[in-house]
Amino acid sequence: MMTSEAAAVGDPLEVGNFMLSNGLEVVVIPDHRAPIVTHMVWYKVGNADEPAGKSGIAHFLEHLMFKGTKKHPAGELATKVAEIGGEENAFTYRDYTAYFQTVTPEALGTMMEFEADRMRNLVLTDAVVETERDVILEERRSGIENQSEQLLDEEVQATLYQNHPYRIPVIGWMHEMEQLNCGDALSFYDRFYAPNNAILVVAGDVDTATVWRLAENTYGAVPRGPDLPPRVRPQEPEQNTKRTVTLTDPRVTMPSFQKSWVTPSYGTAEPGEAEALELLSEILGGGTRSRIYQDLVVKQGIADAGSAYFDGTMLDPSSFTIYGSPRGGEIEAVETAIDAEIQKIIEDGVTDVELEKAKNRFLRSVIFACDSQAGMARMYGAALATGGTAYDVQERPLRVRMVTAAQVQAVARKYLDPERSVTGYLLPRQTVTSGEKSR
């Protein structure tokens, strides 16, 4: 039973954090509610670490990691996990790639043996790589090319970031994915998949001593990989312009828009700024109690949806996004109204009452995320893979509590400049612009 906010993200007195001699960092989060354990390996490499021209290789390698080793052929891990009624999966994002299984505590050692084995011993052939490439190409076709929202979002990101690799889609650009080969996958694997570039997160019905013993016996035997330089990526230049990106697509049934700004992340922010941005997104557009929802959807009735979004768990500068979809079809009124909501906060700030409510909502969402064992493990893994510490994760609720109304107003004023924004428009049909006939 979770009874306090601090306990939500693991009891600091109980969370174990140590390093094996080969450089593998280990975090253990005891959670004895049920006899299950979540075993996650995080690699500090994501699509923002890909070589130029090789977009998609991080995610492609995530797929290829299931193709087996000399010791454990493809499918053996999946069979083992299924036998004991467990779950397994993997995900790739901008700064990390992670693999996890949720199993019974008795199976933890076996899972570690599998993960430790495929950390350095993956076997790939041209045939396997080429077949799996068709899978990721199809994943892009169905998940991006055939989803106009995703396609727009991709080009908005590429317009928002002009220098930093966050401009590149995680799944990759189609024309580069088509060229990825076995050599690309192996050189990426050899460079980045090693204990000294990984974090092991174990959450569940185990204790730190047991995890330490099992980890030593499995991961402990994996040799260090190459020493990697600091993760320094090209940073954004000053943005002097207001930009728009418009996708007109006959498949779209309802217009919508999104507006984004580059902002600090937990990895780059001045103390308190990332927390203030979390609360700003909560106040502006976090659910049905937010300003945008209450004013546009409930009161004025001009929007079907309206929200705000901030993901601070990034190594480099993140972004803040608002979103709106008109009721009926007039996109301009919704954009104008949302702009006005932002301007109101920039000029008049937020009230202590709504700040308090936003804090409660935000912290409740953290608690809910941690109610799932995998969610809790994920929070630690993502923080550690983006330059944070276990202590940061535990302290975050407290730091969010400390944010003042003045700080929320300050980040709105500092970062949400309308003259430095990037807006994406999704329009339902070929608009006949003046001077141009529809074809």
Added chain:
Amino acid sequence: MMTSEAAAVGDPLEVGNFMLSNGLEVVVIPDHRAPIVTHMVWYKVGNADEPAGKSGIAHFLEHLMFKGTKKHPAGELATKVAEIGGEENAFTYRDYTAYFQTVTPEALGTMMEFEADRMRNLVLTDAVVETERDVILEERRSGIENQSEQLLDEEVQATLYQNHPYRIPVIGWMHEMEQLNCGDALSFYDRFYAPNNAILVVAGDVDTATVWRLAENTYGAVPRGPDLPPRVRPQEPEQNTKRTVTLTDPRVTMPSFQKSWVTPSYGTAEPGEAEALELLSEILGGGTRSRIYQDLVVKQGIADAGSAYFDGTMLDPSSFTIYGSPRGGEIEAVETAIDAEIQKIIEDGVTDVELEKAKNRFLRSVIFACDSQAGMARMYGAALATGGTAYDVQERPLRVRMVTAAQVQAVARKYLDPERSVTGYLLPRQTVTSGEKSR
């Protein structure tokens, strides 16, 4: 005296083209109109070849190349050129960096000795590099940051190209330029400045045999540099959106706009397409006889200026740009009218008469460019540094002559899609957009 178009770009029978054993390619263009010679060294490296995060290093190195060697201290070359009443300079662009002197034929050997010496023997110290860095930072401040047209153009480029390094400004992003140091300059120099990555172009009152002898005695002694991989840069993904970039600046007195599309270059185009794009830019917006000028400035009187621009001499996909500035201040009418001019060509094509006139204007501009000895040398150097050959330069007038009206219409239809364009707006004052108060 130039009497034919072919002769304009050097007589094919007279142009010499050979390679020294260390890999230096040499082009000799005899031009006996006056007792002068233009000596140019082109390095096949520009800002599109810079390492990630080191934007501006190509141009910075161009400055540092004047800082002297052990044999010839800084200033000695300039003094020597000035003594004989010559000229010297250098320039950096996306795909190349070049150095040249125009001098009397007797001084050619001396110039070669200087250039061959600084090809591998440049001496740099931290003190020299840091002092010169202030110069390029000031160059950026005065040439870009204080010029709103340049600032807009920079962000339009970065929005037009999302993956290819052509998105990065040639002078560099300020925050990266500030970090460039002696080590960056030397590693770039050591890698790219070598005979096997250079082209020597000599135009003037000399013959090929003399150039060959002088070059052997000077450049011939310079050892090869490292073997370089092919110049493969990340290419653009499919563009699905229409984008805008708006710069609002109180220093702007007259609004204007530009609209750009990524197009093939001579380096990437299907046969005839780049030539057709040259003629399309000529018909649409090349000077006062063009459609845009005649219709918008002369007939309708709604614009003060209107033009079109295409630079095909690039290694990778280039861009096509139209430009317009309203008379009085209504930007929208001008944009609409220019869009309509493009649409007219897409739908109805161009007439044979205007195509013929455009060819004559274009070829005359080539002749005028070649009337300057440095201009002729520059045409060869740029072509050879972007994957072309001396033969391509000589054949270009003929290939432009062969373009049909149908080809011009085809490239307009294929590349100038209004739904896939990037438009930049330069606006004179803080516009009060709805929902936002001026501050």
